[in-house]
Amino acid sequence: MGMPSVFVRTSGCNLRCAWCDTPYTSWRPEGDDWRVERILEEVDKYPARHVVVTGGEPMIAREIIELSSGLRERRRHITIETAGTVYLPVECDLMSISPKLAHSTPAGEWAERHERLRIQPDILRRLMADYEYQLKFVISQPDDIAEVRAIVQKLGALAERVILMPEGIETAVLRERSLWLAEIAKREGFRFSPRLHVDLYGNRRGT
Numbered sequence: 001m002g003m004p005s006v007f008v009r010t011s012g013c014n015l016r017c018a019w020c021d022t023p024y025t026s027w028r029p030e031g032d033d034w035r036v037e038r039i040l041e042e043v044d045k046y047p048a049r050h051v052v053v054t055g056g057e058p059m060i061a062r063e064i065i066e067l068s069s070g071l072r073e074r075r076r077h078i079t080i081e082t083a084g085t086v087y088l089p090v091e092c093d094l095m096s097i098s099p100k101l102a103h104s105t106p107a108g109e110w111a112e113r114h115e116r117l118r119i120q121p122d123i124l125r126r127l128m129a130d131y132e133y134q135l136k137f138v139i140s141q142p143d144d145i146a147e148v149r150a151i152v153q154k155l156g157a158l159a160e161r162v163i164l165m166p167e168g169i170e171t172a173v174l175r176e177r178s179l180w181l182a183e184i185a186k187r188e189g190f191r192f193s194p195r196l197h198v199d200l201y202g203n204r205r206g207t
């Protein structure tokens with residue numbers, strides 16, 4: 001949080017969260033096809049040493065292994081933001097895993113596939129074993145914490161690596177949810193994360 005970082009956003013996702021805040025990478029994926037070398041050249045233009053690879057789901061992006069290797073050669077600190085449903089042997093300093101809770105499941109034709117895929121315990125355990133990790137849960141309502149507790153217990157994750165973040169793209173909604181969520185985080189011994197980019201810039205692309 002607060003570390004100056006370059007963000008690389010891949011388009012395409014194997015899930016379809018009902019509240020996805022980047023539908024242009026999931027429900028209606030868009031974007032240009034860039035070669036790895038071009039992405040690395042763009043990253044080189046920024047002074048930040050930290051690079052966050054996000055999505056969509058970056059772990060299904062073609063050439064994600066090559067991209068991570070290129071960042072490693074440049075001695076960048078690499079964070080990968082993933083829902084934790086796919087394992088690949090990427091280069092990564094922090095695997096920021098965000099398993100999706102039941103409230104993410106949409107109505108309609110994607111419901112069955114999303115529900116079947118959203119929690120993959122074996123893959124989550126492998127990512128947690130092979131990488132420095134954090135588990136970030138998107139929370140809509142206080143009752144969500146029961147599901148978080150069950151997942152954390154099943155995975156044997158350390159409470160200090162669990163982060164609770166309010167769901168929402170509007171400042172007023174985030175403010176209201178942050179107040180009760182911070183209390184839950186204190187009670188459970190989990191960490192709390194605001195949505196800094198929304199607080200600073202509003203829900204705008206490219207921030």
Ligand code: SF4
Nearest residue numbers: 013016017020026056
């Ligand atoms: S996993 Fe992330 S990118 Fe994919 S649908 Fe859910 S919120 Fe959107």
